[in-house]
Amino acid sequence: MRDGEGPPGAPARFLDSDGPPLKAMDGMSFGETVAAPEKVFLNPLAQAQAKLARPAITQAKLANGLEIVVIPDRRAPVVTHMVWYRNGSADDPPGKSGIAHFLEHLMFKGTKANSQGKFSELVADCGGQENAFTSNDYTAYFQRVAKEHLGVCMEYEADRMKNLVLTGEVVGTERDVVLEERRMRTDSDPSNQLNEAVQAALFTQHPYGKPIIGWSHEIECLERADALAYYDRFYTPENALLVVAGDVDAKDVIGLAEKYYGPVPARGEPPKRFRPREPEPHAHRLVTLFDEKVEQPSHQSVFLVPSYKSAAPGEAEALEVLAQLLGGGQTSLLFKTLVMDGKLAVSAGAHYHGTAVDTTRFYVFAVPAKGVGLAAIDAAIDAAIARAAQGVQEADVRRAKTRLVAEAVYAQDNQATLAHWYGASLAAGLGLEDVAQWPKRIEAVTPDDVKKATLWLDKRRSVTGFLLPPESRPASTGADMIDSLAP
Amino acid sequence: MTALAATETLSRASTVQKVVSNGGVEAWLVEDYAIPLIALEFAFKGGATQDPAGKPGAATLLSGLLDEGAGAYDSDGFHRALDEDAIEMSFSADRDILSGRMQSLSRNSAHAFALLQLAVTEARLDAESLDRVVSQIAAGLKREANDPDFVAGRRLRALAYPNHPYGLPVHGELSTLPTLTRANLIEMRAAAFARDNLKIAAVGAIDATALAGHLDDVFGRLPEKASLNLVAPGAFSGTGTRHVDPIDVPQSTIRFGREGLARRDPDFIPAMVVNHILGGGIFSARLFREVREKRGLAYSVYSQLVTYDHAAMFYGGTSTKNERAAESMAVIEKEISSLSDFGPTEEELDKAKKYLIGSYALRFDTSTKIARQLVNLQSEGFGVEYLDERNKLIAAVTIEDAKRASKRLFGDTKLLVTVAGNPERI
Numbered sequence: 001m002r003d004g005e006g007p008p009g010a011p012a013r014f015l016d017s018d019g020p021p022l023k024a025m026d027g028m029s030f031g032e033t034v035a036a037p038e039k040v041f042l043n044p045l046a047q048a049q050a051k052l053a054r055p056a057i058t059q060a061k062l063a064n065g066l067e068i069v070v071i072p073d074r075r076a077p078v079v080t081h082m083v084w085y086r087n088g089s090a091d092d093p094p095g096k097s098g099i100a101h102f103l104e105h106l107m108f109k110g111t112k113a114n115s116q117g118k119f120s121e122l123v124a125d126c127g128g129q130e131n132a133f134t135s136n137d138y139t140a141y142f143q144r145v146a147k148e149h150l151g152v153c154m155e156y157e158a159d160r161m162k163n164l165v166l167t168g169e170v171v172g173t174e175r176d177v178v179l180e181e182r183r184m185r186t187d188s189d190p191s192n193q194l195n196e197a198v199q200a201a202l203f204t205q206h207p208y209g210k211p212i213i214g215w216s217h218e219i220e221c222l223e224r225a226d227a228l229a230y231y232d233r234f235y236t237p238e239n240a241l242l243v244v245a246g247d248v249d250a251k252d253v254i255g256l257a258e259k260y261y262g263p264v265p266a267r268g269e270p271p272k273r274f275r276p277r278e279p280e281p282h283a284h285r286l287v288t289l290f291d292e293k294v295e296q297p298s299h300q301s302v303f304l305v306p307s308y309k310s311a312a313p314g315e316a317e318a319l320e321v322l323a324q325l326l327g328g329g330q331t332s333l334l335f336k337t338l339v340m341d342g343k344l345a346v347s348a349g350a351h352y353h354g355t356a357v358d359t360t361r362f363y364v365f366a367v368p369a370k371g372v373g374l375a376a377i378d379a380a381i382d383a384a385i386a387r388a389a390q391g392v393q394e395a396d397v398r399r400a401k402t403r404l405v406a407e408a409v410y411a412q413d414n415q416a417t418l419a420h421w422y423g424a425s426l427a428a429g430l431g432l433e434d435v436a437q438w439p440k441r442i443e444a445v446t447p448d449d450v451k452k453a454t455l456w457l458d459k460r461r462s463v464t465g466f467l468l469p470p471e472s473r474p475a476s477t478g479a480d481m482i483d484s485l486a487p
Numbered sequence: 488m489t490a491l492a493a494t495e496t497l498s499r500a501s502t503v504q505k506v507v508s509n510g511g512v513e514a515w516l517v518e519d520y521a522i523p524l525i526a527l528e529f530a531f532k533g534g535a536t537q538d539p540a541g542k543p544g545a546a547t548l549l550s551g552l553l554d555e556g557a558g559a560y561d562s563d564g565f566h567r568a569l570d571e572d573a574i575e576m577s578f579s580a581d582r583d584i585l586s587g588r589m590q591s592l593s594r595n596s597a598h599a600f601a602l603l604q605l606a607v608t609e610a611r612l613d614a615e616s617l618d619r620v621v622s623q624i625a626a627g628l629k630r631e632a633n634d635p636d637f638v639a640g641r642r643l644r645a646l647a648y649p650n651h652p653y654g655l656p657v658h659g660e661l662s663t664l665p666t667l668t669r670a671n672l673i674e675m676r677a678a679a680f681a682r683d684n685l686k687i688a689a690v691g692a693i694d695a696t697a698l699a700g701h702l703d704d705v706f707g708r709l710p711e712k713a714s715l716n717l718v719a720p721g722a723f724s725g726t727g728t729r730h731v732d733p734i735d736v737p738q739s740t741i742r743f744g745r746e747g748l749a750r751r752d753p754d755f756i757p758a759m760v761v762n763h764i765l766g767g768g769i770f771s772a773r774l775f776r777e778v779r780e781k782r783g784l785a786y787s788v789y790s791q792l793v794t795y796d797h798a799a800m801f802y803g804g805t806s807t808k809n810e811r812a813a814e815s816m817a818v819i820e821k822e823i824s825s826l827s828d829f830g831p832t833e834e835e836l837d838k839a840k841k842y843l844i845g846s847y848a849l850r851f852d853t854s855t856k857i858a859r860q861l862v863n864l865q866s867e868g869f870g871v872e873y874l875d876e877r878n879k880l881i882a883a884v885t886i887e888d889a890k891r892a893s894k895r896l897f898g899d900t901k902l903l904v905t906v907a908g909n910p911e912r913i
Contacts, residue, residue, distance in 0.1 A: 075521050076852040077497070108770065117780075120770035125838060127845015130770070144849055176783025180738070184786055184806045188635055188736035188908075293734065296629035330566040339619070340563060346619070346626045367626050399570050406573030409592060412522050414853045 057422070058250035059432055062258060064266035065238030069422050069432070070253045071245035073415040079246030080416050081153045082142040083161070084423045086241070087234040089214075090136045090207040090358070091273050098214015099230050101134040102178055102222050106231075107141065108132075109170050111163035116170070119156040128153070136208050137357045138427035144416060147247045154260035161235055162264050164228075171224040179220070182213050190291035191298065191467055198465040199361075201285045202302050206278035206358060237261065238270040241426055245419035278304065278359050284459045288466040295469060299377045300365040303462040307356035309429045314441065316354050318453035319362060321445045323352035324400035325392060326384070327364060331399065334364065337384050344372050344380050355428045362456065374466050382459065389454040397447045405439045499851065499874040503861065506689075508699040510707035514687035515861045515871065516698055519854070523593040525691040527603070528858035529706075530586040530866055533679035536652040536718045536797070539671050543652075544659015546580035548620060549672045553578045553587070555616035557605035562616050565602070574599045576606065582653055583796040584866060585679060590855060593692040600701040607680065607705055612672050621664050628661050635740035635806070635907035638732045642905040643742040643802075646725040653721045653798055682706060684713035688861035690854040721798030722746070725903040732907045739812035739908035740804070743819065747792050747799035748896060750867055756880045757892035759792055763839045764831045765822060766790025766803050771838070773822045778805060784815045794867075801896060812910035820900065827897035830890030844878045 058070040092099045110116035123130045128145035143153045186192045196211050203209025213219070242261065244253045281304055308316040327334045327350025338345040348366035364385075368377050411417045425435050504516045538545040554569070554576055556562040569576055572595040578587040587607070591599035631637035641656055648654030659667070685706060689698050723746040748758045766774040766789045778788040790803030807815040831839070851857050864873055906913055 075519065076848060078848055078852050117771060117776075121838070124769045124771055124842045125845075127842050127848070129846065129849060146845060146848060173781070173783035177779055177786055180784070180807060181786035183736075183738040183808060184740075188734075188738050188740075188806075191630075293633035293736075295632045296626050298630075329570060331563065331570050336563070346623045367630075369622055370625070399567070403570055403573045406592060409522070409524065410575070410590065413524055413526075413855065416852075 056250075057432060057436070058254075060250075060254050060257075062237065062262055064262065064264055065236075065270065066240050066242060066257070066261050066264070067426070068242045068254060068257055069244070069426065070248065070250040071243070071415065071418050071422060072248065072250070073245055073412075073418070074247050077147050077247050078144060078415075079147045079150050079244060079248055080142060080144050080419045081150055081157070082140055082243040082419050082423050083157050084138050084140040084241040084243065084427045085234055086138055086239050086427050087271070087273070088135045088137045088139055089210060089212040090275055091234070092207065092210065092214070093230075095218060096214075096222060096226055096230075097210045098178065098212075098219045099222055099226055100139055101213050102175070102219065103227050103230050104132050104134045104139050104141075105174050105178060106166055106171065106227050107160055107164065109164070109166055109174070111159050111165055113159055113163065114156060119160070122152060122156060126152075134212055135424075136212065137355075138424065140423060140427075142416075142419070150244065150248065150253070151256050151260065154256055158260040158264055161237070161240065161261070164231055164235075166224050166227060168224050171227060175219065175222060178213065179216065182216060182219065185213065186211070187216070190289055190293050193291075194287065194289040194465050194467050195300075197287045197289065198300065198302055198463050201287050202304060202361065202463045203278055204281075205276045207275055208278075208356070208358065208360070233271050236267045236271065237264045238267055241423060243419045243423040243426075245415040245422075273357070275358060281461050285463045286466065287463060288468060290468050290470045292470050294467055296367065297374055297469065298365065298367050298467045299374050299381070300363060300465045301378075301381065301462050302465070303362040303364075303457050304359055305352070305362045305456040305461070307358065307360040307428070308354045308425075308434070309357050310359055314444065314449060315453065316352075317438075317441045317445050318449040319352045319456065320354060320404060320442065321397060321400050322388070322450050322453040322457075323350045323362065324404055325396050325450060326350040326388060328400060328403065333384050333388060333396070334366065334381065337387075338366055338377070338380050342380055343369060344376055345369055348381075355424050355430075357429050364457075374468070378464065385454060385457050389451065389457075392447050392450050394447055397445070397450055401442055401445060404442050408439050500871045503871045503874065504695055505871065506695045506698050506702070508702040508707065510703040512682060512685075512687070512699075512702040512706045514689055514698060514702055515865065516688070516693070516695060517690045517854075517857055517861070518692075518694060519690065520692045522854075523692050524854060525589075525591050525593055525596050525599070525689065525693050526854035526858045527589045527687070527689045528586065528855070528862045529588075529685060529687040530584040530862050531679050531681075532584055532684045532713070532796070532866070533675075533715050534580050534584045535582050535655070535657045537675055537679055537716055538652065538655070538659075539667075539675075542659070542663050542667050542671060543655040543657070544624065544664055545667055545671055545675055546585050547624060547658050548617070548664075548667055549612075549675055550578040550580040550585050550587075551620040551624065552612050552616055552672065553606040553610045555620060556611040556613055557602075558609040558611075560605065561611075561613075562619075565605070568598075568602055572598050574602060576603065578606070580657060582657060586862070588855065588858070596693065596701075600705055604705040608708055610676075612669050612676075614669065617669060617672075621667070624658055625661055625664055628656075628658060628664075633734055635734055635736060635738070636804075638734060638907035639740045639742040639804070639905045642730055642732055642907070643744055643903060646728070646730060646905065647723050647744055647800065647903055648721050648798065649724060651721040651798070652718060653795060677710075678714045678716075681710045681713035683711060684715070685709070686862050686865035688858045688865070690858045690861075718797045721795070723798070723800050723903070727901040727903070729904040729906070729913060731910060731913060732905070733909060734907050736908050737808060738806050739809050739906050739910035739913070740806045741812065741816060741904065741906050741910075742802070742804045743816075743902040743904045744800050744802040745897075745902050747794065747801040748892070749799045750794040752799075754888070754892045754895055755792075755794075757884045757888040758896045760836065760839045760843060760881065760884050761826060761831060761889055761893045761896060762790055762792050762801070763843060764835045765826055767839070767842075769842060773826075774803070774805075774819060777818050777822055778807075778815055782814075782818065784811055784818065788815075788819070809909045810911050812906065812908070813912040816904065816913065820902070823897050823902070824900045826893045827900050830886065830893040833886055836884070836886055836889050840881050840884060843881050847878055 334348040788805035
C-alpha cells in the first residue's frame with residue numbers, strides 16, 4: 001500500500017463491523033475533574049494469563065434496555081458505580097460542538113425531586129468521590145463510595161437520567177465555567193492548540209476532528225434548548241450502561257438496579273448515531289504552530305488507523321503491539337534510535353488509541369534534543385517506521401506482548417480502572433468476550449502481523465504537527481522542514 | 488454516620504505487619520493474595536532540601552539516574568531486564584524525600600528485588616546517562632517555562648521562601664542544571680541513602696519471611712546512618728503582596744498562600760477540616776460554590792494545607808478570564824475572611840467530618856495506594872496505630888476547635904498572591 005493502494009480491505013470495515021475487540025482508557029476526557037488523575041494504565045485489562053482465576057464478571061439487561069456489568073473486587077468494602085451513555089463529542093450535532101460535554105456539566109444541576117447540589121452533598125456525606133467525563137464516543141458519571149451506599153447512588157443517578165431540570169440562569173453560568181475550562185486547557189496552551197488543529201486536519205469529515213470541549217464560538221451559542229434536546233435524545237435506558245465494580249454480589253446489584261433504574265421508562269429503541277465516514281486519505285498534511293510561549297519544540301504524527309471496533313480480526317491487536325514495540329518506553333525502537341543511539345531527541349514514543357467506535361488514531365511523537373530541527377526528527381521517525389516495515393525482531397515482539405499482557409494483571413489492582421476499562425470498551429461497541437479474550441489475542445500476534453500493521457503507518461494517512469517558537473518562522477529551519485517533508 | 492460506624496469497627500492497623508529483617512531493615516507489610524502482584528514503596532529523607540548550594544535539581548537528577556544503568560547493566564540493559572519481566576520501577580524526588588516504587592507480578596518478584604537492589608546501591612550514574620537525563624529535565628523546564636500554572640506556582644514558592652530550599656524549584660533551573668556533576672550526585676547518594684533514613688512499605692502476595700530476605704538484599708548493605716545537612720525552619724514570607732508575571736493568554740492563573748499549620752500542631756486536624764470546608768476537592772466546598780457554581784468565574788478552584796518537614800503553608804489557586812481576575816480574588820478573600828471571623832457553621836463542620844472520615848477508605852483500595860499511604864505515614868513519624876486513630880481525631884473536632892483553627896489559619900486573612908496572565912486591575 002506504500003505504492004498507492006489503500007490498506008487492504010479497510011474502507012468496507014470502517015463502520016459497524018462486528019469485528020474484534022478492544023482495550024481501553026485512552027479516551028481524552030474533559031470531565032469535571034478537580035483532583036489530579038491517578039496513574040492511568042494505557043492498556044488495562046481484566047483477566048490474564050497469570051494463572052489467575054478469571055474475575056466472575058456478570059452481565060445483565062433490564063426490561064427497559066439498560067445494560068449492566070458487575071465486576072467483583074472483594075479486597076476493600078468500597079464500590080465504584082458508573083453510568084455510561086453511548087454518546088460523546090462525535091455525536092454533537094453540526095454547529096453545536098461541545099454539547100455532549102456541556103450537558104455533562106449540566107447533569108449536576110438538579111432534578112424535580114433533588115435540587116442542585118443535593119446529589120453531590122449526599123455523596124460527600126458518605127465520604128464518597130464523584131465525577132464525570134466526556135470523550136469522543138461516550139459520556140460517563142461515577143461515584144466511589146462505601147458499599148452500603150450503592151443503592152442511594154443508584155437512586156439519584158436514575159433520577160437524573162429522566163428528571164433533569166435546567167433554568168436559563170443556571171445554563172448561562174455553567175457556560176461561563178466551560179469557557180473558562182477551555183481557556184485553561186486549550187486557549188492558554190499552544191501545545192493543545194496544535195493538538196486541536198492536528199485532529200481537525202486528520203478528520204476532514206468525521207466528527208472525531210472536533211474538540212471534545214467544543215469550539216469557543218459554538219460553546220458561546222449553546223442554549224438551554226440545545227441541552228434539553230440533546231438530553232432527551234441520548235439519556236435513555238437503552239443508551240445507558242451501568243458498571244458496578246467492588247465488594248458486591250452480582251445478584252444484589254441487579255436487584256438494586258431493577259428497583260432504581262427499572263422504573264425509568266423505555267423509549268423503544270436506542271438512539272442512532274449519525275457519523276459521516278472519513279474518506280480514505282491520500283495526502284500527507286503538515287500543521288505548524290509558531291507561538292512565543294513555546295521554548296521547547298516538539299513533533300507529533302497522527303495516522304488514521306482502524307479501531308478495535310472497526311478492524312479486521314487480529315489487526316487492532318497487531319497495532320497495539322506495534323505501538324508498544326515502536327514507542328512504549330525506553331527499550332522501544334523509537335526511543336532507541338532517536339534518543340539512545342541518534343541523540344536527536346530527548347524522548348520519543350508511540351500510542352494506539354484503539355478504543356473507538358470508528359476509524360481512529362495512532363500517535364508517534366518526539367521531543368528534539370537541543371539544536372536538532374524538527375525536519376531531522378521527522379526523517380528519523382520515517383526511517384524507524386520503514387525499518388519496522390522491513391520486519392521486526394521476535395524478541396522485541398515478545399517483550400512488547402509481555403508488557404501489554406502484564407498491564408492486564410496490574411489493572412486488576414484497581415477497581416476503578418477495571419470499571420473504566422469495561423465501560424469504555426462496551427460503550428465503544430465491543431463485547432465482554434472481547435475484553436476477556438484480549439490477553440490471548442495479544443499473545444497470538446506474530447512478528448509478521450506486526451510487520452503488516454506498519455502498512456497503516458503510511459505517511460499519506462497522517463498529519464504531522466510541529467510546535468515551534470516564533471523565531472523559527474522566518475529562519476531557514478522552517479522552510480527546510482517543510483521542504484524535507486515533500487514526498 | 489454509617490461511614491463512621493463502619494470504619495470504627497474495622498481496624499486497618501491490624502492488617503499491617505511490622506517486618507524487621509535479620510539485618511535490621513524495617514518495613515510495613517499488608518499481605519494479600521487476591522491478585523498475584525507485589526507493590527513496594529520506599530523513601531529516603533532529604534530530597535531536594537539536600538541539593539548542593541546553588542544547584543537545585545540534584546535530587547531529581549539522582550532519582551532519574553537510578554534506573555539508567557546499574558551493576559553489570561548499562562541503561563538499555565537495565566530497562567530491557569525490567570521490560571522482559573514487565574516489572575514497573577520508578578524513582579522521584581520531592582522537597583523532603585527521594586522515593587522509589589516497584590510493582591511486579593509475584594512470579595517475577597525475585598528478579599524485581601534483584602534489579603531494585605542494583606538501582607538502590609549500584610546505580611552507575613555514568614556520563615552518557617547523566618547528559619541524557621539532564622537534557623530531559625531541561626526539555627521539561629522549557630516546556631513549562633511559559634505555562635501559567637507553573638509560572639504562578641514557581642513564583643509563589645520563590646516569594647514565600649526566598650532564602651530557603653523550599654523556595655527553589657525541585658527540578659532545578661536551566662542555568663544551573665548543566666553545572667551538576669557526577670561527584671555531586673555520588674556525594675548526595677552517600678549522604679542520604681542510609682538505613683536510619685529509610686521508610687518502606689510492601690503490599691501484596693508476599694509473606695513476612697520472604698519480604699525480610701529481600702529487604703536485607705536490597706537495603707541491608709546501605710550505611711547505617713545518613714548525614715543530612717540541617718534544614719532551618721522555613722517561615723512563609725511575602726504575605727500581603729501581589730505579583731504578576733505577564734503572559735499573553737486570555738486567562739489569569741492565580742495562586743495564593745500564607746503560613747500554614749505544622750503536621751504535628753495540635754490544631755492541624757481541625758485546620759484540615761476547615762480547609763476542606765473552604766476549598767477541599769468536592770462540589771460543595773465554599774470556593775467551588777461561590778467562584779464556580781454561582782458566578783461561573785472558573786473551572787477549577789481549590790485550597791489545600793501543605794506540610795513539609797520544616798515548614799507549612801496554606802495554598803490555593805484558580806484560573807479565570809483576565810477581565811474577571813480581580814472579582815475572583817475578591818470572592819476568594821471574602822470567604823477566607825468570613826472563616827477567619829466566624830469559623831464554619833455547625834452544619835458545615837458536621838458534613839466535612841463525615842466526608843473526611845468516610846473517604847479515608849478510598850485511599851486504601853489498591854496495592855500501590857496502600858503502600859504509598861504507609862510510607863507517607865512513616866515519613867511523617869506516625870505509628871501503625873494512627874491508621875485507626877486518624878478518623879477518631881477528626882470525629883472529635885468541635886465547633887470551638889474549628890473556630891480556633893480558622894482564626895489561627897487565616898488570622899489577618901492576608902495572602903501572598905501570584906498571577907500569570909494579563910489580569911485587569913490586579
